[in-house]
Amino acid sequence: MTLYTKHDVLIHKTLANVKFIINPISGSGKGKRTAELIREKFNSPNTSSEILFTKGRDHAYSLAKELIEEGETSLIVAVGGDGTINEVASAMIGQNIPLGIIPIGSGNGLARHLNIPLNPQKAINSLYNAQTSFIDVGIVNGKQFFCTSGTGFDAYVSHHFAEADGRGLINYIKTGVQDYFNYKANKYKIEVDGKDYNVDAYMVSVANASQFGNNAYIAPNADISDGLLDVVIIKKFNKLNILPLVFKVFSKSLNSYDQVMMLRGANIKISTSSKQNKIYLHRDGEPEWGEENLTYSIKNNALKIFV
Numbered sequence: 001m002t003l004y005t006k007h008d009v010l011i012h013k014t015l016a017n018v019k020f021i022i023n024p025i026s027g028s029g030k031g032k033r034t035a036e037l038i039r040e041k042f043n044s045p046n047t048s049s050e051i052l053f054t055k056g057r058d059h060a061y062s063l064a065k066e067l068i069e070e071g072e073t074s075l076i077v078a079v080g081g082d083g084t085i086n087e088v089a090s091a092m093i094g095q096n097i098p099l100g101i102i103p104i105g106s107g108n109g110l111a112r113h114l115n116i117p118l119n120p121q122k123a124i125n126s127l128y129n130a131q132t133s134f135i136d137v138g139i140v141n142g143k144q145f146f147c148t149s150g151t152g153f154d155a156y157v158s159h160h161f162a163e164a165d166g167r168g169l170i171n172y173i174k175t176g177v178q179d180y181f182n183y184k185a186n187k188y189k190i191e192v193d194g195k196d197y198n199v200d201a202y203m204v205s206v207a208n209a210s211q212f213g214n215n216a217y218i219a220p221n222a223d224i225s226d227g228l229l230d231v232v233i234i235k236k237f238n239k240l241n242i243l244p245l246v247f248k249v250f251s252k253s254l255n256s257y258d259q260v261m262m263l264r265g266a267n268i269k270i271s272t273s274s275k276q277n278k279i280y281l282h283r284d285g286e287p288e289w290g291e292e293n294l295t296y297s298i299k300n301n302a303l304k305i306f307v
């Protein structure tokens with residue numbers, strides 16, 4: 001007689017009807033190969049699975065929305081980078097169906113934070129050992145983010161990266177280096193849970209997870225289910241001193257850099273001024289335009305995940 005544990009039963013139920021939403025252009029384009037690996041692994045008669053490819057921006061959101069409305073899916077797996085995860089997860093907030101992740105993006109910040117394997121085969125296999133948990137959802141001006149958001153230099157780079165010829169880490173570094181010498185600091189008024197700060201800064205990041213991706217730890221102590229957002233302000237500094245800053249970002253020690261200010265709170269307002277009346281913003285690395293006043297809040301443990 002076979003004895004099944006509670007965990008076996010959970011896995012069996014969650015993998016009974018799995019839908020994979022794949023972004024074919026994420027990262028360096030591993031989508032098609034990952035689809036083959038999924039087909040090989042999910043070919044047992046006990047599980048039903050389907051693979052859907054996205055066709056452009058926001059398509060992952062509408063695919064996930066349709067799957068939820070149909071009501072037959074037991075698990076939706078986002079196969080892509082942070083932008084794809086953002087679209088799929090935005091449709092799944094407050095739902096009972098959990099989100100799985102197979103990271104094939106350029107930065108994979110959320111997947112790295114959650115310790116999901118970056119090798120597609122290992123990430124697929126890890127679904128068979130996954131557990132259900134919940135993470136917070138960040139909101140900026142009414143729209144969701146799950147990893148990081150912010151305004152200033154990181155948002156400026158995200159706009160130019162979206163226009164670059166290719167994706168992947170190398171293109172991201174090229175864009176960042178080109179932008180670094182053009183970008184100028186701005187004055188910001190930042191309110192965190194009712195307390196005001198006035199700063200001259202290169203960027204103001206708001207983090208739910210600890211990193212942008214590629215192990216660039218912008219908020220090394222961020223906790224993804226504490227109901228709080230980490231606000232990281234990189235104040236104006238001598239641009240020639242970039243190397244110690246970069247070193248601290250990649251060694252998880254940005255909090256010890258003297259031109260960095262770290263705050264934490266649930267309700268955050270960021271105000272600045274710009275000649276165009278709109279400012280560079282990003283949500284999970286995807287470029288957007290924000291108004292001169294940004295309002296951030298958080299929904300505690302509003303997304304069910306299976307990782």
Ligand SMILES: Nc1ncnc2c1ncn2[C@@H]1O[C@H](COP(=O)(O)OP(=O)(O)OP(=O)(O)O)[C@@H](O)[C@H]1O
Pocket residue numbers: 023024025026027028054055056057058059080081082083084085087104105106107108109167168213284285286
């Ligand atoms: N078929 C498609 N063609 C072009 N763009 C697409 C397609 N499907 C989705 N997109 C868009 O691709 C963009 C990038 O996706 P994603 O974030 O997954 O990859 P990435 O940027 O390489 O990884 P990361 O965010 O981890 O750095 C998103 O804006 C998404 O909406």
